[in-house]
Amino acid sequence: MSIHRLKDHWREQRMFLGRVVAAAIVVTLLAGLLMYRLVDLQVVHFEHFSRLSQGNRVRLEPVPPVRGLLFDRAGRALAENRPVYQLELIPEQVKDLEQTLADLQALGLVRAEDLPRIQGQIRSQRRFEPTVLRARLSDEEAGRFAVHRPRFPGVDIQARLARQYPLGPAAAHAIGYVGAVSEADLQRLEGANYAGTAQTGKIGAERAWEDLLHGTTGFRQLLVNAQGRTLQELERNDAVPGRNVYLTLDLELQALAEAQLGERRGSVVALDPRNGQVLALASMPAFDPNLFSMGLSSARYRELQEDRDQPLFNRALRGQYPPGSTIKPMLGLAGLHYGVTVPQDTVYCPGWFSLPNHSHRYRDWKREGHGTVDLEQSVAQSCDVYFYRLAVTLGIDRMHDFLALFGLGAPTGIDIPGELDGLLPSRDWKRTAFRRPQDQVWFPGETVITGIGQGYMLATPLQLAHATAILANRGRGFVPTLLAGVENPVTGQLEPAASRPLPALALDPAQVEEAIDSMVAVVHGERGTARAIGLDSPWTIAGKTGTAQVVGIAQGEEYDEETTDERHRPHALFIAFAPAENPRIAIAVLVENGASGSAAAAPVARALIDNWLAREAD
Amino acid sequence: MAVSSSVFGERHSLGLGARLLAALKLDAPLLLGLAAIAAFGLVVLWSAGGQEPGLLVRQLVRLGVAFGVMLVVAQVPPKMLRLWSPWLFALGLALLVAVLLVGDVGKGAQRWLDLGVVRFQPSELMKLAVPMMAAWYLHDRPLPPRLGELALVVVVVAVPAVLIARQPDLGTALLVASAGILVVLLGGLRVRMILLLGAVAAVLAPVLWHFMHDYQRRRVLTFLQPESDPLGSGYHIIQSKIAIGSGGLFGKGWGNGSQAQLEFLPERSTDFIFAVLGEEFGLLGLGLLLVGYLVVVGRGLFIALQAQDTFSRLLAGSISLTFFVYVFVNTGMVTGLLPVVGVPLPLVSYGGTSMVTLMAGFGMLMSIHGHRNLLAR
Numbered sequence: 001m002s003i004h005r006l007k008d009h010w011r012e013q014r015m016f017l018g019r020v021v022a023a024a025i026v027v028t029l030l031a032g033l034l035m036y037r038l039v040d041l042q043v044v045h046f047e048h049f050s051r052l053s054q055g056n057r058v059r060l061e062p063v064p065p066v067r068g069l070l071f072d073r074a075g076r077a078l079a080e081n082r083p084v085y086q087l088e089l090i091p092e093q094v095k096d097l098e099q100t101l102a103d104l105q106a107l108g109l110v111r112a113e114d115l116p117r118i119q120g121q122i123r124s125q126r127r128f129e130p131t132v133l134r135a136r137l138s139d140e141e142a143g144r145f146a147v148h149r150p151r152f153p154g155v156d157i158q159a160r161l162a163r164q165y166p167l168g169p170a171a172a173h174a175i176g177y178v179g180a181v182s183e184a185d186l187q188r189l190e191g192a193n194y195a196g197t198a199q200t201g202k203i204g205a206e207r208a209w210e211d212l213l214h215g216t217t218g219f220r221q222l223l224v225n226a227q228g229r230t231l232q233e234l235e236r237n238d239a240v241p242g243r244n245v246y247l248t249l250d251l252e253l254q255a256l257a258e259a260q261l262g263e264r265r266g267s268v269v270a271l272d273p274r275n276g277q278v279l280a281l282a283s284m285p286a287f288d289p290n291l292f293s294m295g296l297s298s299a300r301y302r303e304l305q306e307d308r309d310q311p312l313f314n315r316a317l318r319g320q321y322p323p324g325s326t327i328k329p330m331l332g333l334a335g336l337h338y339g340v341t342v343p344q345d346t347v348y349c350p351g352w353f354s355l356p357n358h359s360h361r362y363r364d365w366k367r368e369g370h371g372t373v374d375l376e377q378s379v380a381q382s383c384d385v386y387f388y389r390l391a392v393t394l395g396i397d398r399m400h401d402f403l404a405l406f407g408l409g410a411p412t413g414i415d416i417p418g419e420l421d422g423l424l425p426s427r428d429w430k431r432t433a434f435r436r437p438q439d440q441v442w443f444p445g446e447t448v449i450t451g452i453g454q455g456y457m458l459a460t461p462l463q464l465a466h467a468t469a470i471l472a473n474r475g476r477g478f479v480p481t482l483l484a485g486v487e488n489p490v491t492g493q494l495e496p497a498a499s500r501p502l503p504a505l506a507l508d509p510a511q512v513e514e515a516i517d518s519m520v521a522v523v524h525g526e527r528g529t530a531r532a533i534g535l536d537s538p539w540t541i542a543g544k545t546g547t548a549q550v551v552g553i554a555q556g557e558e559y560d561e562e563t564t565d566e567r568h569r570p571h572a573l574f575i576a577f578a579p580a581e582n583p584r585i586a587i588a589v590l591v592e593n594g595a596s597g598s599a600a601a602a603p604v605a606r607a608l609i610d611n612w613l614a615r616e617a618d
Numbered sequence: 619m620a621v622s623s624s625v626f627g628e629r630h631s632l633g634l635g636a637r638l639l640a641a642l643k644l645d646a647p648l649l650l651g652l653a654a655i656a657a658f659g660l661v662v663l664w665s666a667g668g669q670e671p672g673l674l675v676r677q678l679v680r681l682g683v684a685f686g687v688m689l690v691v692a693q694v695p696p697k698m699l700r701l702w703s704p705w706l707f708a709l710g711l712a713l714l715v716a717v718l719l720v721g722d723v724g725k726g727a728q729r730w731l732d733l734g735v736v737r738f739q740p741s742e743l744m745k746l747a748v749p750m751m752a753a754w755y756l757h758d759r760p761l762p763p764r765l766g767e768l769a770l771v772v773v774v775v776a777v778p779a780v781l782i783a784r785q786p787d788l789g790t791a792l793l794v795a796s797a798g799i800l801v802v803l804l805g806g807l808r809v810r811m812i813l814l815l816g817a818v819a820a821v822l823a824p825v826l827w828h829f830m831h832d833y834q835r836r837r838v839l840t841f842l843q844p845e846s847d848p849l850g851s852g853y854h855i856i857q858s859k860i861a862i863g864s865g866g867l868f869g870k871g872w873g874n875g876s877q878a879q880l881e882f883l884p885e886r887s888t889d890f891i892f893a894v895l896g897e898e899f900g901l902l903g904l905g906l907l908l909v910g911y912l913v914v915v916g917r918g919l920f921i922a923l924q925a926q927d928t929f930s931r932l933l934a935g936s937i938s939l940t941f942f943v944y945v946f947v948n949t950g951m952v953t954g955l956l957p958v959v960g961v962p963l964p965l966v967s968y969g970g971t972s973m974v975t976l977m978a979g980f981g982m983l984m985s986i987h988g989h990r991n992l993l994a995r
Binding site for chain 1: 760761762803804806853859860861862863864865866867876877896897900901904905908912915916919922923928931935939942946949950953954955
């Protein structure tokens with residue numbers, strides 16, 4: 001290889017000429033290929049494409065699938081598709097349009113206020129395309145039209161399927177509803193599969209299992225003429241219907257929970273602690289999901305949104321409340337777990353507690369105090385002073401770490417969307433939660449009130465039920481689920497969904513039994529705060545009452561139920577599971593402004609436990 | 619001389635026109651070909667764009683700007699172009715990296731750089747900077763290039779192409795790469811080498827597949843079997859074939875294409891405008907347009923042959939052939955010969971940036987041809 005390669009201009013030019021000639025040949029060949037393709041399309045197959053296009057054209061029409069049904073665990077329908085009747089008119093088949101509309105109006109089938117819209121539509125549409133006169137006829141109206149039908153050529157009833165919730169507002173927050181597919185929905189969903197779909201799941205189970213419920217869109221190839229009129233169906237790919245989905249809800253238990261809350265605002269969540277299945281998920285007041293599936297007027301929607309009782313608000317998943325005394329059994333267990341106390345240790349409760357060198361008195365709910373109490377009695381009687389003291393001994397960070405084991409302060413992972421985190425305070429949390437440096441310091445007093453579930457701490461009813469279920473099942477928790485199974489479309493058999501176990505908590509079984517015994521004493525003990533519901537109970541119930549302040553009560557001031565504004569009364573809470581030795585149901589009850597956990601919330605739990613265990617025993 | 623009396627008006631005005639073109643360094647056949655294609659394009663766009671005057675005006679403005687840019691570039695002597703090449707390339711590379719870091723995201727792809735006043739696509743700059751750089755590198759070396767030199771050119775071509783593909787803009791990446799590769803091919807790459815590289819490319823195809831985005835893979839799959847997805851991306855190809863095929867020999871007439879006018883055809887004023895042309899003007903219209911394109915490519919190659927130095931030769935040849943690649947990729951896509959890649963039909967499709975780049979390239983061709991006599995003397 002020579003080091004000095006010289007440029008040979010003449011040779012290079014000759015070579016370049018060769019390359020350009022070669023390129024020109026390639027260009028010519030490719031252009032020829034293109035021409036060949038064009039001749040093939042435009043001359044050889046002209047007839048074929050012309051038929052598809054010029055006289056007749058192929059129109060692709062999506063065939064939307066039938067949405068899968070929703071059932072409760074016993075196969076009772078929660079959401080179904082029912083035919084609704086739509087009154088349509090095809091202008092070219094009607095002789096006297098004005099007269100026809102007038103006659104229909106006289107029969108009460110067309111409303112006067114719709115006339116301008118109908119006439120506008122008839123003018124703007126092609127003559128063979130149907131105009132909708134009424135989107136929804138009642139059965140009676142459909143019957144009335146059927147009688148007079150011969151008088152109205154060109155007017156007809158079209159049946160289509162619409163989503164209906166046969167139970168109305170029952171379990172509305174868990175079932176959810178479908179609504180018109182929005183731009184935002186299309187970002188999330190697979191666009192092509194929604195070509196013919198009008199509605200999609202918006203919240204609840206309808207949203208969570210949208211992909212199962214929706215099915216796969218089919219399509220029809222239609223031969224249409226130059227004006228767009230359908231001449232013939234060329235090809236049809238049928239839609240694959242959505243799958244039927246079974247929820248873990250028990251409709252009877254759900255109805256009972258809602259009836260128990262009645263007119264009160266609140267929430268009930270019942271779980272099966274052995275697998276995390278949600279047996280009831282009530283949030284009251286509720287709303288009628290049929291309003292949404294039928295298309296809600298914006299005025300009606302605003303009315304619902306601005307309702308002071310917030311019927312659209314899913315309290316079970318999104319309501320964040322101070323858990324109050326319901327966390328005491330878990331904190332007692334924390335004391336045992338970290339070895340800072342033993343069950344026999346006693347505390348004297350004079351009715352108040354003060355931090356060393358502080359004058360501020362943290363009051364017990366019982367003014368005169370509980371006297372000398374051990375762990376069991378402090379839970380049973382819900383002694384605040386015992387837990388003020390325990391909280392200070394544990395310190396906020398250990399309380400945080402232990403309660404986090406029970407899922408507080410984090411989403412439970414339930415499969416329907418929208419749940420909130422609650423709030424489990426700690427030093428770290430406070431450092432990041434506040435902007436001003438002086439607010440970022442954790443004060444000892446804040447530890448004290450966290451000991452009775454007040455202060456910053458917040459939990460959703462679902463989180464409380466979840467934590468209760470973990471304790472009930474002796475530390476072996478499950479992610480809460482609403483999915484019982486999916487129906488196999490071929491065999492009709494239910495394919496059960498797998499439960500999702502959480503890592504078992506490393507707790508001393510004896511200590512867990514101590515905590516559970518203290519909860520049994522709440523219901524069955526002589527001085528238990530919820531002894532009223534334990535008197536005639538056929539099963540051993542473990543429970544804990546809670547009463548959470550909504551507004552602060554100033555030092556030296558007394559809370560008086562009579563004079564306090566109803567909305568400022570404390571929330572009433574109760575957590576429970578039964579039978580205590582072998583729990584099959586775990587419950588959290590919250591009654592907003594219910595004032596007393598034992599009086600307002602505990603009886604609700606008792607009713608649910610009786611209903612469920614009696615039927616399960618059968 | 620040009621100021622003589624009007625006695626010989628006819629002859630003189632012709633001479634004046636020719637002299638004017640020469641003074642502006644413009645090549646008459648090339649200019650005529652480009653103008654004819656653009657004019658035909660406007661006619662088609664009027665129909666494809668739903669006979670909307672605003673659309674046509676905007677396209678006219680763009681064409682004006684593009685031809686203006688061509689005129690300006692034509693004034694830059696080839697020697698200057700050569701000297702600028704490495705700097706232009708470095709600038710383009712820097713901008714591409716900037717786009718990846720801070721670019722605006724549009725339609726899921728990062729291609730734009732917001733310069734405050736204008737939004738700018740650095741990949742467009744690379745369409746010219748890459749062949750310029752390759753030609754600059756090869757121009758004073760004995761040709762055909764040796765293996766080491768070749769490897770360096772491959773890097774020069776591959777780095778921007780990969781950056782553009784990452785945006786992701788596979789279509790432009792392929793065009794930029796092909797502009798660079800064409801320089802090497804024209805530079806006398808040995809036939810044995812060409813075959814070897816072809817084999818390597820075949821081996822690398824599965825690797826490329828691995829790095830593709832889902833939507834890009836879908837396009838390739840749809841190309842291979844459009845009927846498999848008639849509601850999705852296969853719809854484009856099916857409808858475009860129907861449009862072209864139903865046009866027949868003479869077409870359905872201007873504004874009468876039912877596929878286009880009834881909106882069966884997607885992207886009908888941009889990437890799929892060739893199908894509108896085919897439907898309304900038939901084989902005759904498509905053939906005419908194709909002839910126009912071939913005239914431009916032919917004249918470009920002729921200019922390359924006449925060029926007097928290696929840089930000009932390679933650059934002119936590459937620009938002309940890349941132009942044909944654009945045409946073939948677009949028409950191949952619309953007729954179902956090639957997969958759907960977002961490449962517009964040059965000078966006809968509605969849209970801005972790429973037209974300016976294209977005409978800047980032709981400005982270089984004009985400059986190479988227009989400055990030739992000066993060099994000869």
